[in-house]
Amino acid sequence: MSEPEPVPTSGPDDYRDRVFERIPASYRPWLHLASTVTLGGAAVALGAWRLRAPSLVELLAVPAMFVVSNGAEWWAHKELLHRRRRPLQELYDRHTPQHHRVFREDDMAVRAPKELKLVLLPAVGVLAVIAAAAPLSAFAGACLGQNVGWLVLMTSALYVVSYELTHMLYHLPADGVVGRSAIVRALRAHHARHHDPRLMQRWNFNVTIPLFDWLCGTIARPDEATRPRARRREREPCSTRS
């Protein structure tokens, strides 16, 4: 595979100001958030409506799909948001040169509600995730029963809502009631390290829970940013790079 495209390593405030100015005056961040959460919630509600007294064994589909979703999050962040691939180059363009250039490890919080446009998923992105899970849901439903199929769909929808809310939380001021809790502080620190331009292409790709970062050995060490590049390459068992 070819090397990823060079990414900007400096983010002057005038760039942030220009991005901010391009956000339409009509943009309403809370409507944006409501649209993504409602879409995910609607898929969960649809599944809950179709469920028929699932057994304990069928409910194992929830943790199983959580793990699959966590792996998909890790892979998509690493391979689609940090590598520019046709026809999904829009994902890269919104993420690496923009989201990462505006928000830095030591400057993670939005400065105005409108900047949430640079953090939240587009509603179509939530739909795409649910649509991507639909074939797996249908397959599980056909092989293991309808309840399992619906639980797979519900878990994937719930997961994408969790991604949306946790990522937003990391980019809100850290002194909020929820943001001050120990678990959120730990998860924010994990994501903030990913916002170090020296680390973002290789480390800390999970946003919700760093399960696959742990499984794949992509949790950045405290001194990772200052280690020689050759030695950083030693630890990447899940790397798809040749």
Ligand SMILES: [Zn+2]
């Ligand atoms: Zn972020």
Ligand SMILES: [Zn+2]
């Ligand atoms: Zn990233």
